[in-house]
Amino acid sequence: MPELPEVETIRRGIISYLINQPVEKFIIADKKFRAHLLPNIEKIMQGEKLIDITRRGKYLLFNFPVGTLIIHLGMSGSLCLVDKNHILQKHQHAALLFPKNTLVFTDPRKFGNFFWIEKKPLEHERLKDLGKEPFDNDFNGEYLFQKARNKKIPVKQFLMENKIVTGIGNIYASEILFAAKIKPNQSVQKISLKSWNKIAECAREILKAAIVHGGSTIHTYVNSRGESGGYQKMLRVYGKEGKKCPICKTIIKSFRLGQRSTFYCPRCQR
DNA sequence: CGAACGACCTGCAGGC
DNA sequence: TGCCTGCAGGTCGTTC
Secondary structure (H helix, E strand, O other): OOOHHHHHHHHHHHHHHHOOOEOOEEEEOOOOOEEEOOOOHHHHHOOOEOOEEEEEOOEEEEEEOOEEEEEEOOOOOEEEEEOOOOOOOOOEEEEEEOOOOEEEEEOOOOOOEEEEEOOOHHHOOOOOOOOEOOOOOOOOHHHHHHHHOOOOOEHHHHHOOOOOEOOOOHHHHHHHHHHHOOOOOOEHHHOOHHHHHHHHHHHHHHHHHHHHOOOOOEOOOEOOOOOEOHHHHHOOOOOOOOOEOOOOOOEOEEEEEOOEEEEEOOOOOO
16 A cells, blocks of 8 residues: 555644644554564553654654654555544554544554664664665665666666665556656666666656655545545556556556566557 | 565455 | 455565
């Protein structure tokens, strides 16, 4: 579900409701989801005031004075704000109760992860090797070009490597390469600096537009209504196999690349 | 070392 | 209606 735009949309959607609020209670409803936490975490977090919610790649960081709760939503995870009297439903594995709202973590497939780290969250094992953020000033064609040396993989898989650039997943990788007019299976060895610049530029544009429109999937995180994000209807190739290319009307094709479905226009992308 | 692939989970759509 | 297969927004660990 969540790539960078969805995670960022969640962050923006909940932060104003929760910032500076103390945690009244932290509930772990399902012991089997991937909660890498201390046994006494409920006690540790009780009464702690939420200082800020930040993001690194697809990870959300809930910063408290005593430490940081790091949340990754996996494939099917979501966070939503519900009323105080909410009763946890199926697949709702954890909840953070604040004075005015409750934040609920829902994740049918249980690929999502919770971590707790006391100091320096960016040095957490899962975060320390992440690549550049697409919106970093020095994320550009030159950076990608350098990273691609010594690599022999298709460009789409390259863009989905979090050690190269964080936050681009299966949907946006296809969308970005369509915008950049590059074939998903093009070897990174064959891509010119000029094309890398185009890819970097398109990545920023696509991701920015997706954030502005509330992501492609879940949109409303308040009162738990799971609506589609506004960017869903702006997708140009992802999930469009058999439909016409919005630019040239050629039929969009799809194939498997690295075990992931991949979409492209055979005429626009070369 | 990089690259390929199975594993982790549950739900749903489609074919028979 | 039910069973089977394959697929779904991610990423880790193992193997070659």
